[in-house]
Amino acid sequence: MKVGFYLKYKKNSINSRGNVVGDELYAESLCKSLRKIPGVLNAELFAPNYLPKEKIDLMVYLNDTKPQYRxxxxxxxxxxxxxxxxxxxxxxxxxQQINYDGYIFSSPRILKIHESLGCRGIFLPFAVDLELFYPQQxxxxxxxxxxxxxxxxxxxxYTTRYLAPAINYNFGLFGNWDSQFRYRFWKNWKRQPEYKKIFKNLSKGKISKEDAASLYSNAKVSLNCSSQFxxxxxxxxxxxYDVLACKGFLISDKVPTAQKYMDDCMVFTDGGEDLIAKIDYYLKNEEERKKIAQRGYDYVVNNASMDIRAKDFFNYFKTIL
Structure with missing residues (x-):
């Protein structure tokens, strides 16, 4: 079986001036795990600037891209x-009207909508590459x-509620926090939310996956701020999963599936003053922090490694081919 994942953006976002594309990093790790499975001759990430040289067996589209039949x-x-x-x-x-041969969802709720409209699919949550994310020195x-x-x-x-409270701590912020073009004109500068100016100055910029693992392993508290979606x-x-795989201690916003399966693996918050109170508490209680982080690590290793998830993908692929 030769499989591919198709990204609608150009590859190599880690070296671009814009945002790192998480889809790209995730798919590269997933392909690496798929290549370990007997029966997979090749698994590779493709993009408009990197196409297969010959027709492959199956292509998985990471974005809302129509099937590329060639x-x-x-x-x-x-x-x-x-x-x-x-x-x-x-x-x-x-x-559904595009008529893909199969559908994979990261949301169990959207899968239910899909099935209610008469089509089949599968729910596969995200996972973590344990060769990249593991406890560091x-x-x-x-x-x-x-x-x-x-x-x-x-x-x-959401940034104000779940991230801005960390400003008054020794806060390691990484990623692209430079203001968008519309704020770069002086007449618009005062219009941007206050956190944008602060975070722009705080941010250390992009960070490699290897250094991200070190950050999650060494920081006392890591935060998770999900999108509204x-x-x-x-x-x-x-x-x-990345944080937990590094035995990192995580405070997260409230996502039902995480609360259901990983309730004792991290701490959940409503943000704002509640987040500040929980950061203060766990900074003072190291042993409790470590126990929670250990449970999170054990859960990920046993349930959410990229190798485990790759087998789930492979089993679904076999039903399509």
Whole structure:
């Protein structure tokens, strides 16, 4: 079996000036795990600037890309992106009309909508590459009280509620927090939310996956701030698993699936003053922090490794081919 994942953006976002594309990093790790499975001759990430040289057996589309029939025999839509201000019912119906050969969802709620409209699919939550994310040695430069990796894409309300409270701590912030073009004109500078100016100065910029693992291993508290889409549609972010795989202690917003299966593996917050109170408490209680982090690590190793998830993908692929 030769399989591919198709990204609608150009590859190599880690070296670009823009945001790192999480889809790209995740798919590269997933392909690596798929290549370990007997029966998979090759698994590779493709993009407009990197296409297969010959027709492959199956292509999985990471974004809302129509099937590229010249590239593969079978086509699967992987509905794993986050969207804002959309009618999910209409989007699901629109995707069904395209007639992919299969459908994979990162949201159990959206899968139910898909099935209610008469089509089959499968729910596969995100996972973590344990060859990249695992407990690291102590490194002084990453010993922050609080840490977060991400880009300025969650919106003012959620950033203010779930991230801004960390400003008054020893806060390790990484990712693209530079103001968007519309704020670069002086007349617009005062219009941007206050956190944007602060986070722009705080951010250390992009960070490699290897250094991210070191950060999660060394920071006392890591934060998870999901998009509105993830909260509405019950999607556990990949960041959640990355932190836990490093035996990192995580404080997260409330996603139902995470609360159901990992309630004792992290701490959940309503943000704002509640987040501040929980950061203060766990900074003072190291042993309790470590016990929770250990449970999170054990859960991920046994249930959410990329190798485990790759087998789930492979088993589904076999039903399509």
């Amino acid at each position: 590239l593969a025999q079978k086509h699967i839509l992987y509905f794993q992106n986050t969207y804002s201000e959309i009618d999910v019912y209409k989007l699901v119906k629109k995707n 102590k490194e002084e430069k990453y010993k922050y009280d609080v840490a977060y990796i991400g880009n300025d894409i969650k919106g003012s309300q 993830c909260l509405d549609w019950d999607v556990v972010t990949g960041r959640t």
